[in-house]
Each structure stands twice: as C-alpha cells, then as structure tokens.
Amino acid sequence: MTDILLILGDTQLMSLFTAAAFIVVGLFAAIFLDNIIKKIIGIAFIEEGANLFIVALGYKAGGVVPIFLPGMSADWFAANSAYPLPQALVLTSIVIGASTLAVMLAISMVLYKKYGTLSASEILGDKKTQTLAEKNAGDNNE
Amino acid sequence: MIEVVVMIIAILGCILAILQRDLLKVAILTGINGACVAFLFQFLLAPDVALTQAIVGTAIVPVFLAMAIYKTQRMDDK
Numbered sequence: 001m002t003d004i005l006l007i008l009g010d011t012q013l014m015s016l017f018t019a020a021a022f023i024v025v026g027l028f029a030a031i032f033l034d035n036i037i038k039k040i041i042g043i044a045f046i047e048e049g050a051n052l053f054i055v056a057l058g059y060k061a062g063g064v065v066p067i068f069l070p071g072m073s074a075d076w077f078a079a080n081s082a083y084p085l086p087q088a089l090v091l092t093s094i095v096i097g098a099s100t101l102a103v104m105l106a107i108s109m110v111l112y113k114k115y116g117t118l119s120a121s122e123i124l125g126d127k128k129t130q131t132l133a134e135k136n137a138g139d140n141n142e
Numbered sequence: 143m144i145e146v147v148v149m150i151i152a153i154l155g156c157i158l159a160i161l162q163r164d165l166l167k168v169a170i171l172t173g174i175n176g177a178c179v180a181f182l183f184q185f186l187l188a189p190d191v192a193l194t195q196a197i198v199g200t201a202i203v204p205v206f207l208a209m210a211i212y213k214t215q216r217m218d219d220k
C-alpha cells in the first residue's frame with residue numbers, strides 16, 4: 001500500500017506513465033482506425049506524448065521554476081531549478097505540431113473533395129480495384 | 143495528489159476522443175486533453191510551455207478540427 005502511494009506521489013514517474021499512455025493511444029488510433037481525421041488526431045496525441053516525455057525528463061522534485069529572481073545566489077539556483085533547455089525546445093515543438101496538424105487537415109479536406117469520403121480503406125480500395133482492372137484489361141488485350 | 147487527478151482526466155479524454163462517432167465531440171475532447179496537459183506542464187515547473195500549450199491545445203487545435211469537420215462530414219460512418 002505504501003509502495004503505491006510512493007509511486008503516485010512521484011510526479012516525474014507518473015508524468016512518464018502519462019506520456020506512454022498518450023503514445024500508445026495515438027499509435028492505436030493512427031494504425032487501426034479507419035477515419036482519416038481520427039488518424040490525424042492520433043498523430044497529434046503522439047506529438048503531445050513526446051513533448052510531455054521531454055519536459056518530464058527535465059523535472060526536479062522539490063525544485064523551483066527556472067526564473068532567476070533577485071535574492072537568489074547562483075549556486076543555490078543551479079542546484080535547485082528545473083532544467084530549462086528541454087522546455088525551450090518543446091516550446092518550439094508545440095507550435096510546429098500545430099502547423100503540421102493544419103497541413104494534414106488541409107490535405108484531408110482535399111482528399112474529401114476528390115473522393116467524397118473520409119474512410120482510408122475506401123480511398124485505397126478504390127485505387128486498388130482500378131489498378132487491378134487496368135491490369136486485367138491489359139492482359140486481355142495481349 | 144492533484145497531479146494524478148489531472149493525469150487521469152487527460153488519459154480519459156484521450157481514450158474517449160478515440161471512441162466517439164461524432165467528430166465534433168472528438169474536437170471538444172481533444173480540447174479537454176490539451177487543457178489538462180497544460181496544467182501538467184505547470185506542475186512540471188515549465189510555465190512558459192504551459193502558456194503556449196494552453197493557447198495552442200485548448201483554442202487553436204479544436205478550432206482547426208471543427209473547421210475541417212465543417213468542410214467535410216460530421217459523422218464517422220463505419
């Protein structure tokens with residue numbers, strides 16, 4: 001019982017578990033679901049899990065926010081603040097994730113305009129049957 | 143202990159967003175998930191990342207999804 005409470009109280013470990021759950025759910029959605037918009041949302045969840053993983057690696061238990069305030073000594077700040085480099089990089093990654101999501105949604109809108117459906121299997125199946133029919137026609141002609 | 147509650151809400155929003163048939167509900171649940179992740183970044187001592195995630199994950203991503211659903215179809219017909 002006390003072990004479970006220790007694990008639940010460890011914010012870094014629980015954040016790593018949450019990131020793993022995001023990546024698992026996102027991979028499931030991106031691979032096994034049929035709707036294109038749900039596949040895109042799965043890819044967005046994978047990005048979110050990766051961001052959370054990188055920020056959780058720089059966490060320090062009992063530390064302070066990495067902002068240098070007057071009254072702090074430099075040695076104390078270096079020993080007690082969270083690691084700021086992953087935070088600065090993840091800040092860029094979130095914005096890039098939003099813009100890639102916008103590009104993917106625009107491509108899905110073009111696909112809907114061309115095929116009239118959002119189902120990936122129908123779009124791929126349409127192509128496969130066309131190519132098979134063309135192949136059979138070519139064989140018959142020969 | 144409040145971090146654990148926020149994490150559970152985030153994972154539940156993630157799983158429920160995958161299971162919906164109505165894609166507009168998917169957009170709203172994605173917004174809930176983004177808000178919970180923003181709180182989580184604040185608990186992980188990253189307030190600047192939390193501010194950006196709060197704007198992008200709660201407002202911009204659901205609005206993009208809603209616009210894409212408005213231009214295509216709302217129901218996921220299996």
